[in-house]
Amino acid sequence: MNCDDVRVLLHAYLDDELGAAESLAATRHLAECDACRQRFDDYARLSGSLRQADLYRVAPAAFRARIASRLPRPATMPRARRRGREPALAALAALFVVAAVFAGWQTAQLRRQGGDALVADAVSDHVRSLLPGHLIDVRTSNEHTVKPWFDGRVDFSPQVKDLSAQGFELVGGRLDVLDGKPVAALVYKRYLHTINLFQWPGNGTANSPRTRDGYHVLEWNDAGLRFAAVSSVAEGDLQAFERAFRAMPAAAGEAAH
Amino acid sequence: MDTVATFEREVMRHMDAAYNLARWLARNDADAEDVVQEAMLRAFRFFGGFRGGDAKVWLLAIVRNTFYTQRSQVPAAGRMDQFDEAIHGGADRDDPQSLLLRAADAQSLHAALERLPPEFREVLVLRELEECSYKEIASITNLKIGTVMSRLARARERLHGELVGKEMAA
Numbered sequence: 001m002n003c004d005d006v007r008v009l010l011h012a013y014l015d016d017e018l019g020a021a022e023s024l025a026a027t028r029h030l031a032e033c034d035a036c037r038q039r040f041d042d043y044a045r046l047s048g049s050l051r052q053a054d055l056y057r058v059a060p061a062a063f064r065a066r067i068a069s070r071l072p073r074p075a076t077m078p079r080a081r082r083r084g085r086e087p088a089l090a091a092l093a094a095l096f097v098v099a100a101v102f103a104g105w106q107t108a109q110l111r112r113q114g115g116d117a118l119v120a121d122a123v124s125d126h127v128r129s130l131l132p133g134h135l136i137d138v139r140t141s142n143e144h145t146v147k148p149w150f151d152g153r154v155d156f157s158p159q160v161k162d163l164s165a166q167g168f169e170l171v172g173g174r175l176d177v178l179d180g181k182p183v184a185a186l187v188y189k190r191y192l193h194t195i196n197l198f199q200w201p202g203n204g205t206a207n208s209p210r211t212r213d214g215y216h217v218l219e220w221n222d223a224g225l226r227f228a229a230v231s232s233v234a235e236g237d238l239q240a241f242e243r244a245f246r247a248m249p250a251a252a253g254e255a256a257h
Numbered sequence: 258m259d260t261v262a263t264f265e266r267e268v269m270r271h272m273d274a275a276y277n278l279a280r281w282l283a284r285n286d287a288d289a290e291d292v293v294q295e296a297m298l299r300a301f302r303f304f305g306g307f308r309g310g311d312a313k314v315w316l317l318a319i320v321r322n323t324f325y326t327q328r329s330q331v332p333a334a335g336r337m338d339q340f341d342e343a344i345h346g347g348a349d350r351d352d353p354q355s356l357l358l359r360a361a362d363a364q365s366l367h368a369a370l371e372r373l374p375p376e377f378r379e380v381l382v383l384r385e386l387e388e389c390s391y392k393e394i395a396s397i398t399n400l401k402i403g404t405v406m407s408r409l410a411r412a413r414e415r416l417h418g419e420l421v422g423k424e425m426a427a
Contacts (some may be wrong), residue, residue, distance in 0.1 A: 011410040017391045050385040053363035060278035067297050071261050152326040182298045
């Protein structure tokens with residue numbers, strides 16, 4: 001073993017990752033070569049310094065709690081927003097309390113009615129989205145802006161369509177959680193009404209429109225995705241929305257997967 | 258919910274490891290939190306497909322992928338510097354400088370580690386701070402063990418160079 005070999009291998013030697021034969025050869029070389037031994041000592045010291053320098057960054061407690069609260073729970077809690085980026089934290093905190101109470105009450109109502117979990121969740125998400133500041137994470141009427149926004153935020157390619165010609169204006173999108181899964185939520189406006197369209201990979205049985213507390217929920221499948229539209233618009237309008245959405249070709253570059 | 262309890266027991270307990278890696282990759286708190294949050298949601302979603310093995314390695318691989326996926330969406334200009342640095346950086350002529358190294362305090366170590374390109378930073382963080390084996394690093398980074406070994410050697414040489422201030426000599 002010569003100095004060139006040792007130059008790389010001394011790191012594995014230092015990390016105790018060499019096989020027995022190589023380890024022995026490295027030991028012998030280091031015993032007789034001052035330059036390599038000097039180098040080895042240097043890197044051993046560097047490695048030791050890194051471990052002792054208090055460089056390990058632990059997760060802040062508040063952040064840890066926030067992540068834990070984002071995991072799906074039997075009682076739906078409002079998702080906490082990014083801290084430190086919102087100017088009016090106090091106002092937001094007050095909103096969360098309102099949202100928590102309202103969402104909790106809403107969930108309780110829905111459970112009392114014995115509605116199925118997904119419809120309950122979808123309506124609950126919809127109601128929470130109507131609270132100020134909750135509706136939209138990416139605000140735009142441009143489908144080509146909304147779609148890339150979801151890349152890396154969800155693990156599938158959501159369908160994003162401009163339906164303004166049909167009277168449903170795309171106003172933005174956000175990430176939400178439905179039935180324990182991260183889902184893409186598109187937000188459309190029909191006059192003054194908000195339509196939340198949730199989508200995620202999956203299949204389900206086609207259902208006729210269901211109504212919970214005055215909100216209509218419509219579910220369908222398309223191209224490997226499951227869709228749920230929620231709104232307070234008239235039932236006929238929501239069905240028109242579904243027809244318009246399904247009839248509109250997907251935006252360019254959209255793969256059905 | 259059983260799944261949530263199992264996820265917390267198996268995966269959430271590696272939150273610090275996830276945060277440490279994300280924080281060193283992203284180099285600021287806000288981006289690190291974004292990465293870990295998305296990684297945890299992804300991990301939760303894929304948890305059904307996780308069949309035993311080392312949950313920490315599995316989670317760290319997701320954290321790393323999430324970071325690179327997110328970063329690939331920032332404008333290319335901001336990234337090229339780092340990759341150029343990785344390609345053209347002064348390489349393997351580090352003469353022993355033990356006296357200087359001995360003086361390297363925590364603050365300069367921190368700064369020097371932050372200056373390394375991410376592919377060097379991540380192997381050092383995984384090895385020196387997370388104390389992963391080469392095999393674990395190979396699983397997390399999707400590299401061969403031999404590549405892990407040579408990259409770690411390069412990473413230490415680069416870090417050494419940063420500390421003794423002669424990395425730009427070439």
